[in-house]
Amino acid sequence: MAVRVGVLGATGAVGQRLIQLLDPHPDFEIAALTASEDSAGKSYRQAAKWRVEGPIPEDVAETTVSATDPDEVPDDIDLIFSSLPSSVGSEVEPAFCEAGYVMSSNSSNARMADDVPLVIPEVNADHLDLLEVQRDERGWDGAMVKNPNCSTITFVPTLAALAEYGLEKVHVATLQAVSGAGYDGVSSMEIIDNAIPYIGSEEDKLETESRKLLGEFDGAELSHNSVEVAASCNRIPTIDGHLENVWVETAEELSAEGAADAMASYPSLELRSSPDQLIHVFDEPDRPQPRLDRSLGDGMAVAAGGLRESSFGLQYNCLAHNTIRGAAGASVLNGELLLENGYL
Numbered sequence: 001m002a003v004r005v006g007v008l009g010a011t012g013a014v015g016q017r018l019i020q021l022l023d024p025h026p027d028f029e030i031a032a033l034t035a036s037e038d039s040a041g042k043s044y045r046q047a048a049k050w051r052v053e054g055p056i057p058e059d060v061a062e063t064t065v066s067a068t069d070p071d072e073v074p075d076d077i078d079l080i081f082s083s084l085p086s087s088v089g090s091e092v093e094p095a096f097c098e099a100g101y102v103m104s105s106n107s108s109n110a111r112m113a114d115d116v117p118l119v120i121p122e123v124n125a126d127h128l129d130l131l132e133v134q135r136d137e138r139g140w141d142g143a144m145v146k147n148p149n150c151s152t153i154t155f156v157p158t159l160a161a162l163a164e165y166g167l168e169k170v171h172v173a174t175l176q177a178v179s180g181a182g183y184d185g186v187s188s189m190e191i192i193d194n195a196i197p198y199i200g201s202e203e204d205k206l207e208t209e210s211r212k213l214l215g216e217f218d219g220a221e222l223s224h225n226s227v228e229v230a231a232s233c234n235r236i237p238t239i240d241g242h243l244e245n246v247w248v249e250t251a252e253e254l255s256a257e258g259a260a261d262a263m264a265s266y267p268s269l270e271l272r273s274s275p276d277q278l279i280h281v282f283d284e285p286d287r288p289q290p291r292l293d294r295s296l297g298d299g300m301a302v303a304a305g306g307l308r309e310s311s312f313g314l315q316y317n318c319l320a321h322n323t324i325r326g327a328a329g330a331s332v333l334n335g336e337l338l339l340e341n342g343y344l
C-alpha cells in the first residue's frame with residue numbers, strides 16, 4: 001500500500017517539482033497540499049500557476065490547497081515533504097514533527113542543528129540514525145531529516161568519491177541557475193545579459209553543510225569533517241542546473257586519472273529515485289554544460305569533467321540539476337531512505 005504524503009509549500013518552484021516527482025511515484029500517494037494563506041482554499045491548479053515543463057498532473061490539479069498548519073492536514077499522513085521558505089519552515093516544521101509527522105525537508109532552517117540529520121543517501125545514509133537522538137532530545141513522535149542546499153549537493157558527491165585520498169582544502173566557485181532563487185527570486189531585468197557575484201548566505205552553506213555531510217556519526221554524536229572549504233557563489237542566466245568549478249588539495253597524491261576513476265566508480269544506491277550511475281565523468285573538455293547535462297539520470301545524477309592536475313591540486317567542473325537532484329529529488333530520495341529504514 002502506498003505511503004500517504006503531504007507537501008508543504010506545494011505551489012513553489014521546488015513544491016511543483018515535488019508534485020511532478022511524487023504524482024507517478026509507486027510508493028507515495030499525494031494526500032495533502034499546503035501553501036500560504038493566499039493560496040489556501042484554492043484548487044492546486046489556480047494556486048500553483050504551473051511552471052514546470054510537462055502538464056500539471058490532472059489528479060492533483062483539483063485538490064484544494066490548505067493553510068500550512070498541522071491542524072489542517074489529515075492525521076493519517078505518514079510522511080511530509082517540506083519546501084517552505086526557511087523563515088516559515090523554522091516556525092512551522094517543528095510544529096508538524098511535534099504533532100507526530102515524519103518530515104523530509106528541503107528548507108535551509110535547522111540543517112546545521114546537531115540533532116538533525118543532513119543527508120545525501122549515497123554519501124551519508126548512516127547519519128539518518130541521528131533521528132533516534134533527535135527523538136530522545138526533543139520528545140517528538142515525528143522526526144525531521146534535511147537535504148542540503150542545491151549547490152552543496154552538486155559538489156559533495158564528487159568530494160565523497162575522493163575522500164579516501166584525504167581531503168584537506170577545497171575551493172569552489174559556482175555558476176547557479178535562476179530557478180535556485182525561486183519564482184520571485186531574481187527579476188529578468190537583473191539577470192538577462194548579466195551575472196551576479198553574490199547569493200545571500202549561499203557561501204556559508206557550501207562551506208558548513210559540506211563538512212557536516214562528510215562527517216562521522218558514532219551512534220550518539222556527529223563530528224564534522226576537518227576539510228577546509230572556501231566558496232564563491234555567482235548567479236547566471238540559466239534556468240536550471242548549477243555548474244561549479246572545484247579545486248581540491250588532498251593528503252595523498254591524486255592524479256586526474258585516479259580522480260576520474262574514483263568518481264565514475266562511486267556507487268549509487270538501489271532506492272527508487274537513485275540514478276544507475278551517480279557521477280558521470282566526461283572526457284570532453286567542454287562538458288558538463290547545464291543545458292546538455294542537467295537531465296542525466298532523470299535529473300538525479302551529478303556530472304563531472306575537465307579533470308586536471310594544477311598548482312592548486314586537482315581541478316574539475318561539476319554540475320547537477322538544482323531543483324531535482326538539488327532540491328525536490330533530494331527530498332524524495334530521503335523519503336525513500338526513511339521508508340527503507342522503517343521510519344514510516
Ligand SMILES: NC(=O)c1ccc[n+]([C@@H]2O[C@H](COP(=O)([O-])OP(=O)(O)OC[C@H]3O[C@@H](n4cnc5c(N)ncnc54)[C@H](OP(=O)(O)O)[C@@H]3O)[C@@H](O)[C@H]2O)c1
Nearest residue numbers: 009011012013014035036039083086107150180182183327
Ligand atoms: N529553488 C531551488 O532550487 C532550491 C534548492 C534548494 C533548496 N531550496 C529551498 O526550498 C525552499 C522553497 O524554495 P522555492 O524556490 O520553491 O520557493 P518559492 O518558489 O518562493 O515557493 C515558496 C513556497 O512556500 C509557500 N509559502 C510562502 N510563504 C508562506 C507562508 N507564510 N506560509 C506557508 N507557506 C508559505 C509558497 O506558497 P504561495 O504560493 O501560497 O505563496 C510556496 O508554496 C526554500 O527554503 C529554498 O531555500 C530551493
